[in-house]
Amino acid sequence: MNPLHVNISYTRGRETLARTQVLRRTWPVVLDLCVAAIGLAIFYAIVRIAMLWAGPPSEQMVVSLSPRALPQYAFYSVVRIFLAYVLSLVFAVSYGYLAAYNKRVEAFMIAALDIMQSIPVLSFLPPVMLAMIALFPTRHVGVELGAIVLLFTGAVWNMAFSFYSSLKSIPRELREAADINRFSWLQRLVQLELPFAAIGLVWNSVMSVAGAWFTLMACEMFHFGTKDFRLPGLGSYLQTAADQKDGKAIAWGLITMIAIIVAIDQLIWRPLIAWSDKFKFEQVESSQHVHSPLLHLFTHSNVLAAIARRTAEPLNEAIYIKLAARRKERLARAAEHPRTGEGLGERVVLWALLGLAGAGILMAAQRAVLLVRPVTARSTLSC
């Protein structure tokens, strides 16, 4: 064999090796740049939203049917849905948690949930709007919050049910493992309850957001007493286009809507579903996986990992140490003053508080009905 030839191929081999190495080494940096770009975009979005919300209420807003207005409208609608969804998630988790662990109120809370989900979204409209506009009479944010709360009432119930039923079906031995290892409520939530409920919550989120698109039109444009409220958004665009029988505008609006729904599916649900795969409660690993480039981006970025290492992890540790210390204190107190009797006084106080709260709720509800009645009567007349 020609020694020279060997030599050449050797150097070439090294060269290609070095090149692949460059790519491999710089890949996380590329991912970091992507993450930074996403961060800046989110910042810009927040600024725009703040500008809209802080402005005065716009009763006479004219919905433009120009396709150029669409990106902005679509953006406002998406933000509304996103905030309504976040609100739903927080509510669903808290409500499900309370219902699952308080035997005394469990049946009542579940019945209440069932009643609430049976009420059509539009029935919530007058009281919610009234309350929100009363809160912020001089700012646009009142109407905006009203729309968000309405979207919330259309999206939240199934998520709350999902979380509650997941909590109820956690296997007994997993719970016992958490108990015997002295998990605090926080650790139990983070390491057992949320992961166990994750898959149900993700799929119910998909459903809830779809429901939110459905109620969007009603929430962005409505008559209210003598006033006629319009919010800039995709829903009001489509509604106006339909009122004016502008076929072209309807087509543009629909195309935008479909594009957004596809984008949300690709950019949010797919990564979420891929991520939730690890929460499957299964004995053997299944061979089918959902893949998502966006999830790859987030899990392989150096910047995100570094931020987590510097902030979330130390904070987490501090909280856990504090919780453990508190548990020890509580136990020491219990050993010093062994509880006598079944805490009769405590129970009396609890019942008294419950009674007071119930009376307060009833009174407020009655007031609300009185408040809303003339408005609804007038609004139906004006329709």
Add this chain to the structure above:
Amino acid sequence: MPQTIIRAEHVEKYYAQPSANRIQVIAPTDLQVFSGEILALLGPSGSGKSTLLRMLTGLSKPSAGQVYWHDQPIATTEPNVSIVFQSFALFPWLTVLENVEAPLQARGMDAAEQRRRGLKILDTVGLDGFQTAYPKELSGGMRQRVGFARALVVEPEVLFMDEPFSALDVLTAENLRSELLELWQKKTIPTKAIFLVTHNIEEAVLLADRIIVLGRNPGVVRTDFKVTLPHPRDRKSEAFTQLVDYIYKVLTQPGAQPPALPLVPVGKPAAEPRPAHYQELPHARPGGIAGLLELLLDHHGKDDIYRLADDLGFEIDDLLPIVDAGQMLRFLTVTEGDAEITPAGEAYANSEILRQKELFRKAALDNVLLLRQIVRAIDAKSDHTVPEEFFHDLLDEQFTEEVTLRQLETAINWGRYAELFDFDAARRRFILPERQSGPPDEPGATVDDPGSEIDG
């Protein structure tokens, strides 16, 4: 004298019923766990062994009585214990290391210390290099190793194990058992006592320094003795098999006396609960009883139950109900852990199917109170049907809901097979059987009276 770690005084567990009666799961029981011992709690399913374990760890509160840890009531102290679960109970979304670190995290340990101890214990149980794997990527045996690591990482004073090997295959279980024993004997782990719940007699005799046998309905300590066989224990040795036989005998015959063996009784066995009105029908199918009797005939009419189980590849939990059923029908007798076929049993095993049913019918009517009562009730009623509810309520007085339902299921099964009565599942009623002239169907496959369904 070894130090007492846990002392249970008159602990019992019962569930209140709407009627004055209550369902007793565990009769008042005294029990102690000493330092330096492996204690095995042995009993058939339904004897409340897992419930007892949960009461001793503080996971479950006794209905009455008190558990003390080092003479302190368990409610006012936080004993350093951990449990190895039958189902492993690992969190599938956490890696092996995260699973093992979780108990340390809950105890408020700093991250570096968590990592150090986590890695050390993984090394001890032979999981070095698996830190970042998820439990579902591991085999059953490896997963239970993670379970052991998670339990041992907190250096528990008493290690509780709830049937830790029963979800594993035979070889893996054997392997893990001997590794655990090695860790214990070499004092690699600072644990002072091990409390093992099992239904596997051999496992108990292999591992334990002391064995407590529970009887069921309600759970009650039948015997409590020390095992002084030296380690490693040989399953084939005379002393070992005799001990296994003895435990079988205790399980099948409450009043059995311990053999002259190197074992020392600890305390007095509790008095037997007052005899129940109804016998508990063992959950066995007539086909199973016939199968066992035929096997016995092949073994010249008499054999060790332990060997029979081995031959069939059965666990004791699977075989015992069948033996109990044979005993109840007087098709076989059990003495000293040996099952012996009776003449009636021999006749039964040798007959063809119609004759078998006839013999079964006779034996069932003579020996099983519940079946006799059902037949009498059907005869006495003018429409010859009796609602299931009636017997449900009778049995309910004495047994838990679960046991009651299982007994009714067995009674229906036996009654249909013996053609004593039939059961209309749609109306939940016992009815007169349709005596068939031709060869009868498989037991249990009887179809409900189609007429009654149309009526309904």
